[in-house]
Amino acid sequence: MMKIRFDSSKERSPTQEQGLKVLYAPGKRVAFRLRWYLILFLVASPFVWFFAKLIYGAWVIEAPAQLILPVVEIRARDAARVEHLAVKDGDTVKAGQLLLQMDNPEWRQRLGQLQALTAGAERSVAPAGSGLRNVLVRQLDRAREKLATVQRLRQDGAATQGEALAAASERDQRESELLAFDQREESLRLQPPATRDNAMQKAEEVWLNGRLQALRLQAQENAVVSDVVVNEGENVGSGTVLMRLQRTADPMVLIFLDPVDAAYAKPGQPLKLQLPDGHWLPAKVVNAADRVRRLPEDLRMPFAGAQNALLVSAAVDGEVPPGWLVNQLPLKARFPHDLSRLWR
Structure with missing residues (x-):
């Protein structure tokens, strides 16, 4: 073998x-x-x-997130001319800082007339309050025309319900101002002629000074200028958007949580947020998930298809470093381990 x-x-x-x-x-x-x-x-x-x-x-339970800075629109209260812009796009402003200075030539001219009358200049032929009342009437007429235009556009589908409500509110405000002026003049007519004229001039002068002072717009809180939409020397109407500010106080965080992890979307749930530089910030869930939104393109993982996620609001415990106060800044949210869930 x-x-x-x-x-x-x-x-x-x-x-x-x-x-x-x-x-x-x-x-x-x-x-x-x-x-x-x-x-x-x-x-x-x-x-x-x-x-x-x-x-x-x-x-490890992780989810993409975005830092959201609420946007505040600064609008013109009255028709005026932009005299000076003190900020530009991207500037960081503090509470009380000047944003822009406007002026109303009609009010300035009338104020000069009143000051001349007070100094003993020759009295105008027109009644003391007629000039201001004409301005108020013109403002009311423009507000009514604007409301009619917005309502017509609303019927055609070219304007929103919010714009119609804003125009109606402006019309009501102008009517209230004219009514208050007429009531003040009526009460002054009951006084002796000399006293009545002086009181009317003084009341009108105080009113004009207050409205001119209101044309100096200042920041109400710390913010970042995101968009300046007017230029110096431009005439703007009542309600015109002048600029937009992004509030830096108490920024919100939107977390796009996988629906299978819905148990973590409860108010008070602690978590951590990772900044692009790797630094972690403590945070907690503010509101439970109440709606579903598609994950933004810039937050999707490579080769991942369109995803729907639960939208969860969270707040940072403490302050976000100033260099990272950027609207829609991408973040990473990490929730603490749930051993019982891991066992299941």
């Missing part, structure tokens, strides 16, 4: 070849083994990545 052997002299003596010693044989065997290990690792790497991602996702 013939005996078959599956070993050879080369396997028993890998460093010998026909009686000669091969010096490079050990190194060649190591390189051959390492090459196979590398091939095995490359073939198994997708499976390793998949299981590592699965374990990491079960242990």
Whole structure:
């Protein structure tokens, strides 16, 4: 019977070849083994990545988030002319800082007439309050025309309900101002002629000074100027948007949470927010998820399709570093581990 052997002299003596010693044989065997290990690792790497991602996702709950700075619109209360712009796009302003200075030539002219009368100049032929009343009447007429235009556009679908309500509110305000002026004049007519005229002039002068002072617009709180929509020397009407500010106080965070992690979307739930530089900030959930929104394009993971996520509002505990107070800044939210959920 013939005996078959599956070993050879080369396997028993890998460093010998026909009686000669091969010096490079050990190194060649190591390189051959390492090459196979590398091939095995490359073939198994997708499976390793998949299981590592699965374990990491079960242990760590993360979700994309955005830092939101509320936008405040600064609008003109009265028709005026922009005299000076004190800020530009991107400027950081503090509470009380001047934003822009406007002026109303009609009010300024009437104020000069009243000051001349007070100093003993020749009295105007027109009654003391007629000039101001004409201005108020013109403002009321423009407000009514604006309301009619907005209502017509609303019927055509070119204006919103909010714009119609704003125009109606402006009309009511102008009517209230004219009514208050007429009531004040009526009460002054009951006084003696000399006293009545002086009182009317003084009341009108005080009113004009107050309205001119109101044309100096200042920041009500710390903010960032996101958009200046007017230029110096431009005439603006009542209700015109002058600029937009992004509030830096108490910024909100919107978290796009996976629906399977809805248990974490409860008010008071603590979490951490990671800034782009890797720094972590403590935060907590403010409102429970009440709506679903598609994940923004810039927050989607590579090769991920369109996703719908629960929209959760959170607030930062403390202050956000000034350099990161940027509207729609991408963040990463990480929730604490829930061992009971991991066990399930």
